[in-house]
Amino acid sequence: MFRTTKTSLTALAVALATPAVMAVPAQAQDAAEQPAPLENLVEQVAIPYDQFQLDNGLTVIVHEDRKAPIVGVAVWYNVGSKDEPKGETGFAHLFEHLMFNGSENAPDDFFKYLQEMGATDYNGTTDFDRTNYFETVPTGALERALWLESDRMGYLLGAITQEKLDNQRGVVQNEKRQGDNQPGGLVFYEIIKTLYPEGHPYDHNVIGSMADLDAATMSTVQNWFRDNYGPNNATLVLAGDISAAEARPLVEKYFGPIARGPVNDPAQADVPVLKENVRTVMKDQVAATSIDKYYSVPGITDRDLTALNVGAQILGGLSSSRLDNALVRDEQIAISVNAGNYAFQRVGILDIGATAKPGVDPAVVEKRLNEIIADFIKNGPTEDEVRRAATSSLAGTIRGLEEVGGFGGKAVTLAEGEVLAGDPGFFERQMNILATLTPGDVKAAMQKWMTRPAMTLVLEPGEREGEYEEAASVAAADDATDAAPAANEITVTKVRPAPEISQLTALDFPDVTETALPNGIKVYYAQRDAVPATRVTISFDAGSAADPIDKRGLEGLTLGLMDEGTTSLNSRELAEAQERLGANISTGGGVDRSTFTLSSLSANLEPSLELLADVVRNPAFDPAEIERVRTQTVTSIQQSLKSPSGLAYYVASPLVYGADNPYGGSGTVESVGSLTRDDLVNFKQTWLRPDNATVFVVSNLPLADVMPDLEEAFGNWAAPATPKGQKDFSSLAAAPESARIVLVNRPNSPQSFIVGGEITPYSASDETIVDLTNANNALGGNFLARLNMNLRETKGWSYGVRGGPSINEGAVAYFVQAPVQADRTGDALAEIIKEVGEFVTTRGVTDEELTRNVNNEIRQLPGQFETSSAVLGAMQNNVKYGRPMDYYETLADKYRGQTVESLDAAARKAISPDRFVWVVVGDAEKVRPQLDKLGLPIETIEVE
Template sequence: MLRTTKTSLTALAVALAAPAFIAAPAHAQDAAAQEVAPLEDLVDQVAIPYEEFQLENGLTVIVHEDRKAPIVGVAVWYNVGSKDEPKGQTGFAHLFEHLMFNGSENAPNDYFQYLQEMGATDYNGTTNFDRTNYFQTVPTGAIERALWLESDRMGYLLGAVTQEKLDNQRGVVQNEKRQGDNQPGGLVFYEIIKTLYPEGHPYDHNVIGSMADLDAASMQDVRDWFTNKYGPNNATLVLAGDISAEEARPLAEKYFGDIARGPVNNPAQAEVPQLKEDVRKIMQDQVAATQISKYWSVPGITSEDLTALSVGASILGGLASSRLDNILVRDEQLAVGVSAGNYAFQRVGILNLGATVKPGVDPEVVETRLNEIIAQYIAEGPTEDEVRRAATADLAGTIRGLEQVGGFGGKAVTLAQGKVLAGDPGFFDRQLEVLASLTPADVQAAMQKWMTKPSMTLVLQPGERTGEYEEAASVAADTDEGDAEPASNEITVTKVRPAPEISALAELDFPDVTQATLSNGITVHYAQRDAVPVTRVALSFDAGSAADPVDMRGLEGMTLALMDEGTTSLTSQEIAEAKERLGAVIYSGGGSDRSSFTLTAMSANLSPSLDLMTDIVRNPAFNQSELERVRTQTITGIQQSLKSPAGIASYVATPLIYGENNPYGGSATEESVSSITRDDLIEFKQTWLRPDNAEIFVVSDMALADVMPELEAAFGNWQAPATAKGTKTFGSLAARPESARVVLVNRPNSPQSFILGGLMTDTDPADPKIIDLYNANNALGGNFLARLNMNLRESKGWSYGVRGGPRVNENTVAYYVQAPVQADRTGDALAELIREVGEFVTTSGVTDEELTRIVNAEIRELPGQYETSGAVLGAMQSNVLYGRPMTYQETLADKYRAQTRESLDAAARAAIDPDQFTWVIVGDAEQVGPQLEALGLPVETIEVE
């Protein structure tokens, strides 16, 4: 359950934040010293009671009952991952995960179709070194359909796997590999694995595998893999949510009980390998600043050292208050970012820490200091306060995650992970007990034991990429080998298993929203949710990046960022420590139209958490030294974003579509951020981040009567300054092109091209009928089953994923399509995108089948969409932004039922004109340019600067 991560520099870019100025109440000054709930008390609040049983065929079933909403999280975990792959079949566990979504004997269509029919949310499948899993959250009335679907692919898959499907998914996976490789630093992990794990070690290859092995995967391999790895006695089924063990047992027997046992996969054993001596490697890639990283091979999740190593990494470089942050980033300002994490797998783990060098600083100096700090930390050990803060921050994250029954990190995943990887569904509980009792001596001992062993240091420098891409060979139509049975594209059914009916489904019960007012006039919108002991508070200002002057883009983001970097009473270090001590998260952001501060607090610590939030919002110091540090971080982040294909495409396309003088039409640049002064920050705060421009949104397990006094103490006496409140100016949009155009941005040596197309629509963001455009787009580009994705991914295998959809702001609606595609198919892919969009808005609109599927899905997904308090909080803010009533979500089902093919077609045709698209393509111009010539569109080629 322990996670130690930090946002990397590549994500820093323009995602900065927002706040406000003026004297705060006296108690806010003492936020860092407030008494907090003991860690042991917080641990006692975490409980996932479950029942476990086993079918005669060996399938393990675990059930957790949670009646908070009419939904059930369904997770099936198979005890097989990439570490179990034989030589010559790397990547096959992951390839097979893809095939498991391509239909079974009684459900032969794409599985996403069946998932949408059920109204599933939070659905996906993943593969890692140790396991393969499939999960979805479904309405209670669809639980039998979900179990039928999962059991059909567990027991009756092979008759539906055809050569055509194998070849297609092979291409999709190879494009997934290209997409990852094409990112800055995309080849680094291959080098890490190769160095830490010797050839023949189960963890000696990347999960996605090699192109050559994927090319060689045959139909016989598929048959063997399914037969040997996917039996019920090698699987665990977890049901979490609106179901009891008494209800679950007969259903599990009904759908899984007749599946025959298979061989049991005994997961590959693996020692923790150790380097004989320190290894230092240098690589180059398209990065904005040098990155120095260190790696140690450490034990896996069942190790007694797991918790100590994870907490130790947090203290060293994972927390915002970490030692590396405090020394390298804040005090000595040698780095613009640091990170640390203990990434534990079943048998082994990787302990990693690193720093991104501040531009202009000698990387050798940073590397020397990095090693000195590590050595000092190991020698001295952490303090008691550091250990408590790290443990509290981790526990608070666990509690927040357990609000979900399913998804990537909810209760079902927690129970399944413990059972499959540690042999105990309650493994999380044991780990939390260790966390609550951890001592500095425990952490120091673990660090001394493992971090004094030889390590790998990898220096990633800006420059031409080191290493070459591995490319796929041409795949023959039939890759069967030897005397294996000839491949067939016919589906055979070995046992007919009719799909059960979907029972009556509950309508969405969106929580009642109560409106109240603070004594200074700030409106409070409140809703109660009691699934977890957490309170979420959003303080929202009518500002956003649209409030930036055109010649000073990034001002809002810089202002928000600086507000968290020191107040008149607390330093940035003290703020970070106070958050961790409280288990609180306070972040700023909000997007184009709003600037907001959002607090997520343990309800037991709400009062001191609000004190801290109040101090940040009302008393920022805007210290000049902090301004210069954040400025450097921001500029480096901007430079890094312009190294990624998606970042380049967005930077080029945005002003072409909106107009460079429109508030939505630009991005922060090095020049604009460099021009911002401390006075600009103060003026922005005084103008925009003020009580007469604010609203508060709250979702809590606490009653409104208990929350209001806390909000009143924090914000009720906050008075607006005498200066005028800000007003936004929305100038004219960019002139729309008379015909579609293409801008090719040359990015040499790119195995993929990134296609981004967009146009401005005449759609009114506040028009209630905008949902017709949303659902029309669900047929064209809005989800996995939409035409664009099904064509370029599922039919042709040229892309890992294609999406399109409206980008809605308070004052505009644009329409975008994005498609990363293999480089040698760029021209063909663009031609297909243009054809699909053109036909959709002229001759081939929404079909009856699409209408039924989309409307049913939207209605049935509603309870799952608003399962969490965070989702409710976001919906409340959106309702205010677009002038909708707080009952809006409960009216959606009837609105969807009233939709017709004609209403959806009309919305799409009014919004989307294929002749007004601007297509930006980021790729290797030498390879892509000739492909575009045949399209007959004007092409402008530009170089990346």
């Protein structure tokens, strides 16, 4: 549930008959050359705000946005891992966990109180530079949210017990194990160690070391809180259905009495310079060799920030980047490239990399990578490259401003500017720089920072070398209750009753208009005017379930080729056209649908729709592109089987659904390798056609303005004479007579990944399936569910456990998944089996769980549909499952009608723990003896 941000650099080192032709109208090309000017786009990026400060130093920022009855609440503390002294690494992140474990007047897990309010988008994250907590709540619950946040700011210490400290220490250590267990999971440690010398504030990973976490005591933890979490070291942002005048008395009431604390003067840090180039080679369970170059660069307030961001995009971030064009498209010696500037407060890391195509000498890729970087540094970008990068960046920012809270909404934008740059409007300065950036600016920044010594890290396939850092005692959680009883008692220094939750506004789902194009394609339209953007999805009743059993992966490869070139635009030209318009065309849809989604600036909708139509109607299926994308797809399949979760579901799916069921497998190296161009053309002709299509639109523009562009793009598209495809789900596997375990040996794994599954008798259209999903909220559906609370919050053996129904059109299965520390694999599986078994027999849904989950489901409805993308997804689900378009407005009454008995009946109908197939991915030498004690049949599989 918790996330440590800015450690995603780890993933960057791992790679992961002829169709009918529609000519692209000439005006599309003209319009694509004349997108909305950057200056006009910048004017649309606005977050007006009011700012004030309480007497105790708390900075408060309020942004008013009345589009929905919700408020995004964000509390940012000016402390992160760079502020940790030697011997206390990981404390900022550990405290993030502890501050979710209850305060003096709210002593239970904070997720309980958040769910009572119907909060959405809630979490907490720790970075090198700050710690933050956020939630989006219904307006009527805002006062309760302010009470909750203020209680953990001012009245936390009395609620921190030795038991909680020991438990959360174990949870964090399992979070570390979970990250380390991923392919490439040890890379970021090496990057930090190389770029930042010992004693530098950024010289250690945010999650810290096992030894320092082991050494954390109650006194050191309490001192850490007193020193860093005072109101004068915090910023509170409220964004949404609230004004500054309304906010101020509430903030004064709840935060005003909290005393000031010491002032945290964030650690200063220079940008270190390596004495010479460093080259490191590592091995891990990856499918292909990756080469990354890391440069030390300045932090977010440096004048070169925007130029470095744009330069990285042009080099390897855009779809049309120089590295993509040279290494992936033209020379075809790499399967993927990457580039990004990861700016922290004081310093940053610029990463430029490529993943070698299997069979190609990585040294050749590295040589060409260096040559292209050197040429870019010497000669700089073109004006067109800078404009495309800037437009793409601005378009993404505009679309992101629709959300008031969450990980990247308006509250986060204002808070980040204030805490890290001393200016809530910092983003406006950056946008203005972006709009006027020149090729000379980018060239100068690159020459300044990328001519210094750099680190080259090569990650090769192979067995990891060295040992994992492990905790002093992985069984420490067992001793949590051995402390003196007083150490586990909560002390309340000041009684602060919780305010009542006021009247909440019911969900008002946007009105949906149904119409049709001249050729009969149905169009569903909803208007949302929060941002000047339009989202269009054309959905086909296909998905991976349409794959023939002997040609699994066909749908995925077909979709992958369709946005890699049309009969009029090659893949590079198509990418460039999208970037000039600030548009994004993505493919996907899942197992039941194949979708093409356009995210467009409304000012550029007409040419953007024409691009979408060209992609959907006129794929080239160029033979050279087919082989390139095939290689990428095969490598992606191989890489997925290197990860514990990918391997677990690869094994579990055919066991649960049946190997011959459309849901019972996915593309393999062999099946994807056998596909021909004719297979791709036939799939498109059979499934991706107008008589199998539905269009969904969410836009700030009125329908009357959108329909002419849709008609021009898709209205004259005729269906082929051949019949459209039909899916067959008749081969669904029967439930086994008894449970069993399949152990997949993955040596040297610090964690095991457990997946359990079974087919249920439910169908996707069953009206009582809403009873099953809410019953599951008590068992596995959210943070407070029994499985997670047992294995994470009580035992401390896992970073998070979840379970729930997988609802597809042709089958509904139930799955449980749990990453657990290796030495507790058997114990953890025993606990899961016990919890599931008791839930459907002797210990069903309680009255407290019923009340909490019903209230949560009803109260969070308005927040769930804050964004256009959420509305777009809901519209598609309604059509897929045959529901009316006001379905989500009817849910509140369905929840109110639920009882303990109805939820128990739904769970008992669906879940039979004695028929589960359990797949365990882990180190068989360590795990098999533990599993033998469970008394279930065990089959061991060796990974080839």
